[in-house]
Amino acid sequence: MNQKGDINTEQAILEAAERLFIEKGFGATSTTEIAKVVGCNQAMVHYYYRTKERLFEAIFESKAKLFTSSFLKIGSMDIPFMDKIKMIIEIHFDILHANPGLPLFFFTEFRANLDKIETIRESIREFIEPVYQKINTELKSEIKKGKIRNTELVDLIMTIASLNATLFIMYPIVKKITEMDDAEADKFLSHRKEENMRIILKSLEP
């Protein structure tokens, strides 16, 4: 327990930083602002995380894991291929629904620092690679059976990522432009979820 009766200042800083970094980006967020949100002294941010950069990295990695871990589960499941694809699309959508700021967060960070990919790639490839290969084998098998149009897995991934990610990036913009209320916006989201699913599945038809 700390002085102010909060459970954990260190955690509070992490959560505030997470929210601010995702909402406004790394560069536009100051440690002063993080401290103000938490209600602590600005020095506390540096006391626990030393530098703003380290604080960011802690958040970045946890968010990257959030993504990859979900896909690993699906990859190891023993269900028909098409169900697996449907599940990947659905889970990807749901993760973004719960973390709508993540796509822009990742994209802007990679733009600012493309080298960060090196770090990510090495630490993730060993986990992702086997799953990728497994799904790819199943995909090629389905294609050979004539059940699916000849497709590269990387294309399928691009399509899923594009449709789902951009939906949540554009969501606040579309909501504002069309002047939807919250109920309409909710309906719009679930409509697009179905639409994205349909578009992707149709693109796989022979």
Next chain:
Amino acid sequence: MNQKGDINTEQAILEAAERLFIEKGFGATSTTEIAKVVGCNQAMVHYYYRTKERLFEAIFESKAKLFTSSFLKIGSMDIPFMDKIKMIIEIHFDILHANPGLPLFFFTEFRANLDKIETIRESIREFIEPVYQKINTELKSEIKKGKIRNTELVDLIMTIASLNATLFIMYPIVKKITEMDDAEADKFLSHRKEENMRIILKSLEP
């Protein structure tokens, strides 16, 4: 002609700022850095544009117009509906190809300042609205004829924007991860152009 023999310092500042704002974002670009790129005194940036904000707005609006103006042309063309859709997809792709940083530029700016949409909307709606209505009428007509699946125009736009925009946002990332050389990356782009076209057209089939 100015002191340093350049044709136009004012223009050079605009172009440098354009590049930097799009590459790194508004917040991460300083007027000092803009001046350094141009090779002029930092005060010159403020001499010509007074504030960094005004400089940004000049760029933002010109880029917004670049987008809308192209679509207006297509809207007023007198060609079959499906050709028109194909052309919209293609032109949208080509504009992004020539300006690959624009999607992220717009998205991050709207995230930082959603109210900016108000300004844009008012000044653009009067031009866009008629084109939108015209295409929408043609779309509904095709649907009635049974040539196209029942679709809302806003959905079609979302799909086109998603697939094309995210391609260029993810392009440098994919290039880095897969370690493509420039020739392979070029091939990848034109492959995805066809792929996006195919996906969208297939999604319109009844």
Next chain:
DNA sequence: ATTTATATTAATAGACTTATTAAATAATGG
């Protein structure tokens, strides 16, 4: 109860930011 470890604060160094100023330089028109 006193030492030890942890948490927190205020103060501040040092670098960088935007924007303005006054002075210097260059271009231009009469």
Next chain:
DNA sequence: CCATTATTTAATAAGTCTATTAATATAAAT
């Protein structure tokens, strides 16, 4: 050629930002 206007520079005000420091307060442990 001189006066006027436009362009450019150096200097600087006023502020913010990150990160560190030393001092202080609280909690835990012996």
